[in-house]
Amino acid sequence: MKGTVTILGCGSAKPTKTTSPSSQLVNLHDKYFLVDCGEGTLLTMQRLGVHTSRLYNIFISHLHGDHCFGLIGLLTTLGMLKRTQPMHIYAHKDLEKLLTPLLEYHANDRQYEIIFHAINPRKNEVIYEDNNVTVETIPLKHSVPTCGFLFKESQRVQKEDGSFERSVRKAYAYCSDTMYSEKILPIIEGVGTLYHESTFLESMGARSKEVQHSTAAQAATIAQKANAGKLILGHYSARVEDHNLFLQEAQPIFDNCVLAEENLTFEI
Amino acid sequence: MKGTVTILGCGSAKPTKTTSPSSQLVNLHDKYFLVDCGEGTLLTMQRLGVHTSRLYNIFISHLHGDHCFGLIGLLTTLGMLKRTQPMHIYAHKDLEKLLTPLLEYHANDRQYEIIFHAINPRKNEVIYEDNNVTVETIPLKHSVPTCGFLFKESQRVQKEDGSFERSVRKAYAYCSDTMYSEKILPIIEGVGTLYHESTFLESMGARSKEVQHSTAAQAATIAQKANAGKLILGHYSARVEDHNLFLQEAQPIFDNCVLAEENLTFEI
Numbered sequence: 368m369k370g371t372v373t374i375l376g377c378g379s380a381k382p383t384k385t386t387s388p389s390s391q392l393v394n395l396h397d398k399y400f401l402v403d404c405g406e407g408t409l410l411t412m413q414r415l416g417v418h419t420s421r422l423y424n425i426f427i428s429h430l431h432g433d434h435c436f437g438l439i440g441l442l443t444t445l446g447m448l449k450r451t452q453p454m455h456i457y458a459h460k461d462l463e464k465l466l467t468p469l470l471e472y473h474a475n476d477r478q479y480e481i482i483f484h485a486i487n488p489r490k491n492e493v494i495y496e497d498n499n500v501t502v503e504t505i506p507l508k509h510s511v512p513t514c515g516f517l518f519k520e521s522q523r524v525q526k527e528d529g530s531f532e533r534s535v536r537k538a539y540a541y542c543s544d545t546m547y548s549e550k551i552l553p554i555i556e557g558v559g560t561l562y563h564e565s566t567f568l569e570s571m572g573a574r575s576k577e578v579q580h581s582t583a584a585q586a587a588t589i590a591q592k593a594n595a596g597k598l599i600l601g602h603y604s605a606r607v608e609d610h611n612l613f614l615q616e617a618q619p620i621f622d623n624c625v626l627a628e629e630n631l632t633f634e635i
Numbered sequence: 636m637k638g639t640v641t642i643l644g645c646g647s648a649k650p651t652k653t654t655s656p657s658s659q660l661v662n663l664h665d666k667y668f669l670v671d672c673g674e675g676t677l678l679t680m681q682r683l684g685v686h687t688s689r690l691y692n693i694f695i696s697h698l699h700g701d702h703c704f705g706l707i708g709l710l711t712t713l714g715m716l717k718r719t720q721p722m723h724i725y726a727h728k729d730l731e732k733l734l735t736p737l738l739e740y741h742a743n744d745r746q747y748e749i750i751f752h753a754i755n756p757r758k759n760e761v762i763y764e765d766n767n768v769t770v771e772t773i774p775l776k777h778s779v780p781t782c783g784f785l786f787k788e789s790q791r792v793q794k795e796d797g798s799f800e801r802s803v804r805k806a807y808a809y810c811s812d813t814m815y816s817e818k819i820l821p822i823i824e825g826v827g828t829l830y831h832e833s834t835f836l837e838s839m840g841a842r843s844k845e846v847q848h849s850t851a852a853q854a855a856t857i858a859q860k861a862n863a864g865k866l867i868l869g870h871y872s873a874r875v876e877d878h879n880l881f882l883q884e885a886q887p888i889f890d891n892c893v894l895a896e897e898n899l900t901f902e903i
Contacts, residue, residue, distance in 0.1 A: 384682050409674070413651060413652060431741075440656075448649070461740070465736065472733060
């Protein structure tokens, strides 16, 4: 069973005319998973006609504002929409401390529960599991504690002798924000689709190290070394207007490479 | 000297495919004033090419999320853009309590000062004054403490005898969110342009009272009784897809009436 990822935002911290901050909607085994929730995430979901009632799990990579400032608007609005089903949020422990006073002030009359799951971004471990989908953290190297997320899909398949077994595939890995780090290779080895941030170009390399981000060439190198099936680039610096420059830098290293652009949906 | 108001968002609490939450940029005597700051305000300003470095004063009508959830993203980003000039925020006192922990976490390294001015939404008083522009609060009737803002413009004009005097005109009044309230009439009497919320249509009247909003007919009645020059309708309920229905309801009562739509700029 194929899944999809829809890009809701793929800019970096400074919004531009064409990019909103980070957010993606992963659809795997007919379940929605929101990955990061920058400002404007709910508005973009509304514009795409996403049924937020089908969303139960939100994963936040780290607490820089461009990855989480859309949460309070989303959670408050779900309350107004009379949601009753719980919402699970997987994030660094500080998120609960930051959001709780806001939820008490703005969404105290909501009829649904918000369950925070504190994750340890330094460890590779399973943080979500159901019959068909598993989500693991991927420790990343950034200026604050950050992890990516690996979505594994398992399904029951029939063997030649008629018996059944479960086949597991690494469907999708989200790696943002991060410097170049080969430590993630064993975790994402063989992943079907890899989203790896490419904030900068090689020509801006010094800046890239300073703020602990990657270049397009580095993203492509990770994809190549991890034997990924496909690479999606994103989290573009506001300084690079022509996103094709990222593609031109990455493709000689890893050919099956595409640019994230808002509202695009990719098969995973 | 003419001014303008640019509509950055004119929806109500539930975002739709065509509307973002409330925000407006008033440009008077070549100064920017931001009125309300719903989620997505910064993104819309970026897309319109607004120079945020020219913004020094933000006025927040009340603390429902659709009027203030865009503040943290805006203020954090201004820090990243190396702003050094102070920013003044005029709002209910609770805003400072809510925003301070977020600013400490997300924007602690900013190089500019944020100065909160606690306003009393129950009183009509001057809260901002410079050589040419005065801003007064307009007490409104809503489910939480709320006030509108009256922008007065004064300029030096030459009289027939050659001497000079200051002429004051009520340029613009922002009245959102509010039930129908004739108490505001003396304050906004003779205003050049009135923005008055019209969340609902008369056919949805019961709902309008329950949640303390106005209908388009009520907005038009206020404009007519206040002898306003022009009326801008906005803060549309997500339940009304065709905004022309608001216009059709308002115009028989007050003819010089237009619909707020995002990215539109009106002279005031």
